[in-house]
Amino acid sequence: MTASPPSGRERHGGLVLLMAVAFAIGILALVAGLLVAVSTRLDTGDRVPATLASVGTWAWVPLLVAALLLPLAAGLAWGRARPLLGVLTAVAVVGLVVQVVWLAPRFTPDEVGGSGPTVLTANLKYGAGDAGTVVRLVRERQVDLVALEEVTPASLARLRAAGLERLLPHAAGRPSEDADGTMVFSRYALTGATAVPVSLGGVSVSVAAPEPFRFLAVHVSDPLFHPGPWYADLGLLQRTVRASTGPVVVAGDFNTTLDHAPLRRVLERTGLRDGAEQAGSGLRPTWPSDRLVPILTIDHVLTGRGVAVAGTDRVRVPGSDHFGLLARLAA
Known part of the structure; x- marks a missing residue:
């Protein structure tokens, strides 16, 4: 017996689920990356920002995840959600670029x-x-x-x-x-x-x-x-x-x-x-x-x-x- 192809409603439901997953993971990654990146700029002895700053070198990882997933969510979105996701994607990309520039000197040896x-x-x-x-x-x-x-x-x-x-x-x-x-x-x-x-x-x-x-x-x-x-x-x-x-x-x-x-x-x-x-x-x-x-x-x-x-x-x-x-x- 040949299985019937998925209906339009089923395909739509699958796209909605994919968008929701990409959006959720992308937003969580963006928030995590920004929190860590911001904590590296705080000259403080408070436990939370100081602990977050410990992994500041790796803030690019969640920002990269966000920069990859949020455009996917934007491509599947409709209505007012699409421009909002576009803005969030831009924030993730800018944050990623800043992190790359921040880390670049660690790979460039001085002439001594x-x-x-x-x-x-x-x-x-x-x-x-x-x-x-x-x-x-x-x-x-x-x-x-x-x-x-x-x-x-x-x-x-x-x-x-x-x-x-x-x-x-x-x-x-x-x-x-x-x-x-x-x-x-x-x-x-x-x-x-x-x-x-x-x-x-x-x-x-x-x-x-x-x-x-x-x-x-x-x-x-x-x-x-x-x-x-x-x-x-x-x-x-x-x-x-x-x-x-x-x-x-x-x-x-x-x-x-x-x-x-x-x-x-x-x-x-x-x-x-x-x-x-x-x-x-x-x-x-x-x-x-x-x-x-x-x-x-x-x-x-x-x-x-x-x-x-x-x-x-x-x-x-x-x-x-x-x-x-x-x-x-x-x-």
Whole structure:
């Protein structure tokens, strides 16, 4: 028995359903994309916008969905709905273009000359990061300076047993049984060590490299669970860098992306620049490294006052939930 073709009413009902689905998903995607994009412009310590801004890099994804689905809904619509959907489509397209322009500098490397030390920063996740891997990276990648966060006494003992102090004999900072153990290990002599009292530990040292500079290793609080301390930490970091003199490098776990306005304010007022952006490294999230897809770039090497970054690399540290970040400096 041959099935009868769908009636005009059935075809119309199918088109209405398709339009409704495209409209609903498109509107939700547009609202989500705009909320995230707007949150990246807010210099605030409030939890909701600060958390939304964490994923600001990916605002283009829902905006792209909206830019694809809303025209489909407009094509199937009739009456006054069609021009309204046209306006919403234009908003989605403009938002998408703005995001692309916003992200473009992260793919464009600066032209830098000269060579300098290689820096590694890595969060060890309460000391669980593999000490042997850290030491192997130092040896094979000829790392001169390491900033480690969440260093516990036990992990420090493992690092020493693996030979870190033979490669990098100078150290500053302290381990901790909590998340605030932040330490620096260096091939060069370190002097003038002082604490940087951010929530999760920091240390500032002068590095006697061929071209000396001030080096800060920091572990900033997070905006989701501790938005107040997070915002205060970034303000403290800004004041600390501005109070220093000469070339400066800041490395560590910032729990903050370049999409957060408070971090961009720190960069603007201190003259620091993000190393991965200088190197044109693109979108290379550093957290979470122990999940299928990392989404947040919260580990940074920042430089300023005559120190630049020629290249960066993301490296895996088994046992940690962060990728390590290597940066090759250029003076």
